[in-house]
Amino acid sequence: MAENIYELKDVSYSWVDGRPALDGVSLAIPSGKRVAIIGANGSGKSTLLTLLDGLAFAKAGSLTAFGAALDAKALGRPDLQRAFRRRVGYVFQNSDAQLFCPTIREDLEFGPLQLDVAEGEVARRVEAISRRLGLGDLLERPPHELSVGEKKKAALASTFTLETEVLLLDEPTAGIDPQTMRDLVDLLQEAHAGGRTIVFATHDLHLVEELADEVHVFGRDHRLARSGTPEEILTDHAFLLAQNLVHIHVHRHAHGVHQHEHGHAIAPVKKVPARRKKGKRG
Amino acid sequence: MDNGRAEYSPLSRVSMTTPSDFIARTLARLARYLKESVAGDRYASLAGWLQRTDPRSKLGAAAVLMAALLLTHDPRILAGGYLLIVLAAVSTRVPLGFFLGRTAPFIPLFTFLFTAPAATGWVTPGPAFWKASLFGVEGSLTYSGLESVARVVLRVLDAVSLVALLGLTTRQHVLLATLRSLRVSAIFVMVLGMTWRYLFVLLDLVEATHRAIRSRVGWVASGRIGRRLVAGGMGTLWMKSYRLQAQVYDAMVSRGYDGDLKSRRGPPVGARGVALLAICLGLLGGVLWLKTSMN
Ligand SMILES: Nc1ncnc2c1ncn2[C@@H]1O[C@H](COP(=O)(O)OP(=O)(O)OP(=O)(O)O)[C@@H](O)[C@H]1O
Ligand SMILES: [Mg+2]
Numbered sequence: 097m098a099e100n101i102y103e104l105k106d107v108s109y110s111w112v113d114g115r116p117a118l119d120g121v122s123l124a125i126p127s128g129k130r131v132a133i134i135g136a137n138g139s140g141k142s143t144l145l146t147l148l149d150g151l152a153f154a155k156a157g158s159l160t161a162f163g164a165a166l167d168a169k170a171l172g173r174p175d176l177q178r179a180f181r182r183r184v185g186y187v188f189q190n191s192d193a194q195l196f197c198p199t200i201r202e203d204l205e206f207g208p209l210q211l212d213v214a215e216g217e218v219a220r221r222v223e224a225i226s227r228r229l230g231l232g233d234l235l236e237r238p239p240h241e242l243s244v245g246e247k248k249k250a251a252l253a254s255t256f257t258l259e260t261e262v263l264l265l266d267e268p269t270a271g272i273d274p275q276t277m278r279d280l281v282d283l284l285q286e287a288h289a290g291g292r293t294i295v296f297a298t299h300d301l302h303l304v305e306e307l308a309d310e311v312h313v314f315g316r317d318h319r320l321a322r323s324g325t326p327e328e329i330l331t332d333h334a335f336l337l338a339q340n341l342v343h344i345h346v347h348r349h350a351h352g353v354h355q356h357e358h359g360h361a362i363a364p365v366k367k368v369p370a371r372r373k374k375g376k377r378g
Numbered sequence: 379m380d381n382g383r384a385e386y387s388p389l390s391r392v393s394m395t396t397p398s399d400f401i402a403r404t405l406a407r408l409a410r411y412l413k414e415s416v417a418g419d420r421y422a423s424l425a426g427w428l429q430r431t432d433p434r435s436k437l438g439a440a441a442v443l444m445a446a447l448l449l450t451h452d453p454r455i456l457a458g459g460y461l462l463i464v465l466a467a468v469s470t471r472v473p474l475g476f477f478l479g480r481t482a483p484f485i486p487l488f489t490f491l492f493t494a495p496a497a498t499g500w501v502t503p504g505p506a507f508w509k510a511s512l513f514g515v516e517g518s519l520t521y522s523g524l525e526s527v528a529r530v531v532l533r534v535l536d537a538v539s540l541v542a543l544l545g546l547t548t549r550q551h552v553l554l555a556t557l558r559s560l561r562v563s564a565i566f567v568m569v570l571g572m573t574w575r576y577l578f579v580l581l582d583l584v585e586a587t588h589r590a591i592r593s594r595v596g597w598v599a600s601g602r603i604g605r606r607l608v609a610g611g612m613g614t615l616w617m618k619s620y621r622l623q624a625q626v627y628d629a630m631v632s633r634g635y636d637g638d639l640k641s642r643r644g645p646p647v648g649a650r651g652v653a654l655l656a657i658c659l660g661l662l663g664g665v666l667w668l669k670t671s672m673n
Contacts, residue, residue: 146628149632151628151631151632174636177636178634178636181631181632181633181634182634185632185633186629186632188625188628188629188632190622190625192579192622193622193625193626193628193629194629196626196629196630205642206630206633206635207633207634209640209641209642210633210634210635210636210639210640211633211634212640215642218642240579240582254633255633258633258634
């Protein structure tokens with residue numbers, strides 16, 4: 097499968113004039129791949145995902161999705177807009193924005209109902225995903241009663257019920273516990289096995305190691321600093337340190353103080369062990 | 379019980395004495411009050427007969443009874459109606475004290491204070507019930523005046539109790555969904571629901587902001603500095619809520635919302651719902667019959 101879902105050429109974007117959030121970014125997202133976007137806070141990860149979901153449009157450069165320009169003109173056409181929404185799902189970094197219905201169940205139903213999925217099928221999807229992510233007890237509760245991690249789970253589920261071929265995930269593991277992390281990784285691996293394309297922004301290098309086929313690193317200058325495989329990028333500690341992705345940690349031991357990089361420790365990358373807990377990175 | 383979060387808030391725990399703390403304390407109180415009002419949902423999740431009745435039929439029944447109230451002039455019938463509502467509340471597991479506390483004291487009392495002058499002979503002339511003279515000014519309470527005050531107060535009491543009973547036995551979001559299924563403009567109901575939903579997000583933000591200020595500058599001793607911090611916090615809050623609104627809209631569009639909201643069809647009303655509606659229609663019929671046969 098050589099075809100690309102997204103192609104970006106010199107894409108720039110700014111929320112506020114004169115202050116770029118993305119600057120001259122060129123990259124391609126190949127169909128069926130798992131692509132990680134990493135970078136310091138404010139480097140433009142969420143902005144990139146917003147553009148990929150067609151919620152904002154490149155101010156300079158060109159962005160194509162599924163072989164056609166993704167711009168205000170294309171998405172202004174109701175038929176193209178709908179077709180696009182059926183193919184791309186987005187989990188927002190802020191779960192409070194994503195859960196806007198009175199109950200979690202209604203949030204899970206919202207997407208497929210808008211896209212005219214039959215009610216029986218909607219119910220089946222809600223049932224299936226709640227079982228997978230253990231949402232059973234939460235379904236009838238209002239979002240404001242949930243913890244941060246529970247909200248994240250529900251937000252993920254509300255996008256999964258769309259069953260789109262492309263999944264854009266903004267910090268999918270923020271705030272969730274190790275077991276849920278496990279379920280989520282399994283779910284994403286299944287989605288991948290089913291041929292879906294996954295783009296995720298994260299600060300969790302373990303997730304990158306475990307899940308990604310390709311990694312794009314954004315610098316604090318909002319430009320693409322580097323692209324490569326997880327092996328290439330995660331073993332380059334000097335580079336990660338310069339990008340704020342790991343930090344120097346000072347330890348105090350009985351015999352004195354020593355200093356080393358802290359964050360991610362894979363010397364040669366070994367392939368994913370079957371059951372690994374989310375590591376400590378702090 | 380309530381979700382307890384407001385209880386753990388340092389804002390509501392620490393005793394506050396400086397003037398600038400007054401703002402924080404007021405906000406915290408407001409937050410707590412609003413959060414507790416959700417706890418009203420606890421009676422809505424009990425297994426009483428009204429709780430298990432279809433919300434559409436309850437809404438319909440309430441509307442029919444409202445119409446009956448407006449058509450009834452006789453205070454004795456209105457009082458009987460109040461008894462019925464209280465009975466309904468008790469029989470559906472809402473504790474009597476709680477129900478009376480929510481409905482009885484304030485609103486009818488205010489109504490009484492505002493309408494009381496109508497009981498006097500100056501406003502409503504007629505046969506006097508009680509006469510007095512003070513410094514040579516003659517005053518009287520008339521039968522017809524008392525009756526019209528009783529009518530208004532009882533009507534308000536009945537209406538408030540009816541709405542409270544509906545609210546207490548139906549979960550907030552179900553009520554909203556019901557309005558929607560009754561073809562009340564979907565977007566209107568959605569906005570109503572979201573307002574409710576994001577009130578909590580904003581309240582949490584208010585609390586978190588104050589906690590952050592407090593933990594950074596410690597005890598806010600000077601009223602002036604305190605006010606400036608609060609004002610700054612409010613500015614940020616406004617920006618945050620503005621951004622949140624934009625994000626919520628994006629999240630809706632991202633999942634296929636195109637200006638035409640689609641929602642699920644509800645299940646059928648059920649025998650209990652039909653029966654309730656029939657009884658209430660019967661009451662309305664009775665009121666109408668009384669009205670025509672008395673004229
Ligand atoms: N809605 C907005 N309005 C104004 N500026 C924004 C908005 N969203 C993002 N920005 C700015 O754009 C830049 C990129 O932000 P973005 O949210 O894409 O970063 P990020 O890499 O996702 O960061 P994080 O790791 O904190 O999530 C930042 O400088 C930010 O201040
Ligand atoms: Mg982000």
